[in-house]
Amino acid sequence: xxxxxxxxxxxxxxxxxxxxxxxxxxxxxxxxxxxxxxxxxxxxxxxxxxxxxxxxxxxxxxxxxxxxxxxxxxxxxxxxxxxxxxxxxxxxxxxxxxxxxxxxxxxxxxxxxxxxxxxxxxxxxxxxxxxxxxxxxxxxxxxxxxxxxxxxxxxxxxxxxxxxxxxxxxxxxxxxxxxxxxxxxxxxxxxxxxxxxxxxxxxxxxxxxxxxxxxxxxxxxxxxxxxxxxxxxxxxxxxxxxxxxxxxxxxxxxxxxxxxxxxxxxxxxxxxxxxxxxxxxxxxxxxxxxxxxxxxxxxxxxxxxxxxxxxxxxxxxxxxxxxxxxxxxxxxxxxxxxxxxxxxxxxxxxxxxxxxxxxxxxxxxxxxxxxxxxxxxxxxxxxxxxxxxxxxxxxxxxxxxxxxxxxxxxxxxxxxxxxxxxxxxxxxxxxxxxxxxxxxxxxxxxxxxxxxxxxxxxxxxxxxxxxxxxxxxxxxxxxxxxxxxxxxxxxxxxxxxxxxxxxxxxxxxxxxxxxxxxxxxxxxxxxxxxxxxxxxxxxxxxxxxxxxxxxxxxxxxxxxxxxxxxxxxxxxxxxxxxxxxxxxxx
Amino acid sequence: xxxxxxxxxxxxxxxxxxxxxxxxxxxxxxxxxxxxxxxxxxxxxxxxxxxxxxxxxxxxxxxxxxxxxxxxxxxxxxxxxxxxxxxxxxxxxxxxxxxxxx
Numbered sequence: 001x002x003x004x005x006x007x008x009x010x011x012x013x014x015x016x017x018x019x020x021x022x023x024x025x026x027x028x029x030x031x032x033x034x035x036x037x038x039x040x041x042x043x044x045x046x047x048x049x050x051x052x053x054x055x056x057x058x059x060x061x062x063x064x065x066x067x068x069x070x071x072x073x074x075x076x077x078x079x080x081x082x083x084x085x086x087x088x089x090x091x092x093x094x095x096x097x098x099x100x101x102x103x104x105x106x107x108x109x110x111x112x113x114x115x116x117x118x119x120x121x122x123x124x125x126x127x128x129x130x131x132x133x134x135x136x137x138x139x140x141x142x143x144x145x146x147x148x149x150x151x152x153x154x155x156x157x158x159x160x161x162x163x164x165x166x167x168x169x170x171x172x173x174x175x176x177x178x179x180x181x182x183x184x185x186x187x188x189x190x191x192x193x194x195x196x197x198x199x200x201x202x203x204x205x206x207x208x209x210x211x212x213x214x215x216x217x218x219x220x221x222x223x224x225x226x227x228x229x230x231x232x233x234x235x236x237x238x239x240x241x242x243x244x245x246x247x248x249x250x251x252x253x254x255x256x257x258x259x260x261x262x263x264x265x266x267x268x269x270x271x272x273x274x275x276x277x278x279x280x281x282x283x284x285x286x287x288x289x290x291x292x293x294x295x296x297x298x299x300x301x302x303x304x305x306x307x308x309x310x311x312x313x314x315x316x317x318x319x320x321x322x323x324x325x326x327x328x329x330x331x332x333x334x335x336x337x338x339x340x341x342x343x344x345x346x347x348x349x350x351x352x353x354x355x356x357x358x359x360x361x362x363x364x365x366x367x368x369x370x371x372x373x374x375x376x377x378x379x380x381x382x383x384x385x386x387x388x389x390x391x392x393x394x395x396x397x398x399x400x401x402x403x404x405x406x407x408x409x410x411x412x413x414x415x416x417x418x419x420x421x422x423x424x425x426x427x428x429x430x431x432x433x434x435x436x437x438x439x440x441x442x443x444x445x446x447x448x449x450x451x452x453x454x455x456x457x458x459x460x461x462x463x464x465x466x467x468x469x470x471x472x473x474x475x476x477x478x479x480x481x482x483x484x485x486x487x488x489x490x491x492x493x494x495x496x497x498x499x500x501x502x503x504x505x506x507x508x509x510x511x512x513x514x515x516x517x518x519x520x521x522x523x524x525x526x527x528x529x530x531x532x533x534x535x536x537x538x539x540x541x542x543x544x545x546x547x548x549x550x551x552x553x554x555x556x557x558x559x560x561x562x563x564x565x566x567x568x569x570x571x572x573x574x575x576x577x578x579x580x581x582x583x584x585x586x
Numbered sequence: 587x588x589x590x591x592x593x594x595x596x597x598x599x600x601x602x603x604x605x606x607x608x609x610x611x612x613x614x615x616x617x618x619x620x621x622x623x624x625x626x627x628x629x630x631x632x633x634x635x636x637x638x639x640x641x642x643x644x645x646x647x648x649x650x651x652x653x654x655x656x657x658x659x660x661x662x663x664x665x666x667x668x669x670x671x672x673x674x675x676x677x678x679x680x681x682x683x684x685x686x687x688x
């Protein structure tokens with residue numbers, strides 16, 4: 001066996017979006033080292049870090065997005081590096097969803113990091129971009145090698161990001177659980193790949209339209225009878241993939257990780273991982289393993305039904321909004337698996353379009369929660385969300401908007417996405433999946449609407465509301481410095497002040513807020529007497545001094561809402577057409 | 587000298603994989619769980635090398651290099667997470683990790 005290494009410039013051009021992301025990820029690390037120190041503030045806490053680094057990372061995402069669009073227009077859609085990476089429209093379409101989620105996640109980050117005093121930002125954004133890079137590789141993989149490489153790139157980056165809030169035990173726990181369970185699943189997937197390699201003699205997928213780089217597909221077309229080795233391999237592969245897309249019964253990690261991870265990371269990973277893994281799942285099963293479809297179709301059918309029913313039922317009993325959204329994302333994985341069962345161009349196109357819609361809705365919902373989450377991971381229970389409309393109407397409005405979209409109400413993207421998916425199920429000859437999908441969606445509306453009802457209709461409990469709304473000011477008051485009070489005032493009275501403090505309350509002006517604080521101080525202070533550390537802890541929760549970057553949260557929420565609305569009203573016809581063409585090229 | 591048939595290698599690989607799987611499911615110390623996962627990955631490597639030699643194709647061997655590299659990277663990240671947890675809790679038993687549930 002002798003080998004020569006030949007890679008043409010055209011090959012590199014076909015993976016331009018990945019190259020842009022990789023370059024910017026390294027650049028972010030470098031710039032993090034070079035940022036100047038201002039005054040006595042430690043360098044990594046300087047205001048520049050909170051602006052320059054996310055801006056740079058966002059530029060990277062936008063650059064990758066631009067490269068993707070350029071490839072859509074002028075790319076030849078051929079595979080790069082001897083059939084290892086695809087640059088077809090299907091991969092590019094998945095890039096759109098992944099990059100949208102990454103961009104939104106980055107926009108949500110500065111305010112969150114500032115509020116929780118997370119200062120190691122160079123790593124944070126570099127890992128963010130690396131994870132996006134891994135997702136894109138996974139979605140574009142046309143060989144089991146690239147698939148594995150992409151999967152591990154995204155996983156390794158996300159393990160660290162999940163455990164990024166090192167002072168919060170829940171975050172560490174999320175990182176650990178994700179790490180152990182995900183590597184366990186990777187081992188299964190890998191063993192499946194090894195056995196399929198043994199059965200077919202290649203790790204390449206092989207393209208549908210050309211025989212230039214023959215792979216598993218060509219072998220299976222020539223030998224459609226399945227051997228024991230191949231069957232065991234497909235089984236193990238299914239387990240690995242089902243874990244990655246969090247299909248029931250392999251979903252146990254999802255709620256824990258989504259709850260423990262920092263909210264902007266959850267916003268990104270819940271969408272990105274799902275999009276990448278599902279596109280890879282669809283490509284491997286619907287396209288590559290198509291000749292032996294009879295062997296796996298029943299298993300994936302059962303997974304889809306279990307996931308739809310189980311995800312929605314488990315979401316019903318959740319009290320924490322982040323866990324509820326995690327189970328709802330499990331349920332959405334179930335809907336998406338319909339597309340895999342149905343297969344064909346319609347099924348694949350429905351998956352691609354659904355993922356794009358889901359990116360905006362889910363990232364938006366978690367982004368809204370990121371403005372509520374506190375350092376100790378509280379703040380997202382249903383009790384905390386009660387009466388949110390009266391305290392922070394804009395935030396409640398946005399959250400309700402995204403929840404309604406996820407539930408599938410018409411003006412938002414969720415409806416169009418579900419419509420095309422169920423339409424594909426009917427057209428593909430699976431009316432039972434359509435029926436189960438619609439019924440479980442109705443079930444799903446219950447928990448979304450109950451959360452919305454809690455925000456809009458139930459007043460917050462008196463005692464809780466008082467302590468919640470007064471404490472930031474109280475912490476300042478107990479510190480006994482009038483100057484500190486003055487520094488709070490402009491923040492509360494500013495137009496974006498509602499996002500600046502975790503619970504700014506209905507205080508119209510900083511002066512009124514301070515007055516309330518003084519009035520309530522004796523009563524609350526006695527109640528909190530046994531815990532002298534409370535004041536300090538709360539002061540810490542106020543975040544680092546200086547600009548709060550709350551406007552970034554609003555920017556992200558606005559963009560996500562705009563995207564969700566556009567996908568639901570103006571764009572679906574055009575985008576579904578594009579998805580149909582893309583699916584034919586997968 | 588008689589050559590060992592391919593199936594024997596694959597059986598050893600399957601045995602290693604099973605031992606690793608049982609280790610992950612039974613043991614409670616994340617370090618041991620992690621070692622069991624490494625065992626599973628090495629079972630995969632053995633299968634790849636065997637099949638690569640049997641099929642006379644280089645794909646399997648290239649894959650082994652990928653798996654080795656990724657496993658090394660996983661060790662770094664995994665041990666870092668475990669150390670960070672040990673620093674705050676002084677205990678890394680996975681049964682104690684039950685803050686997140688419901």
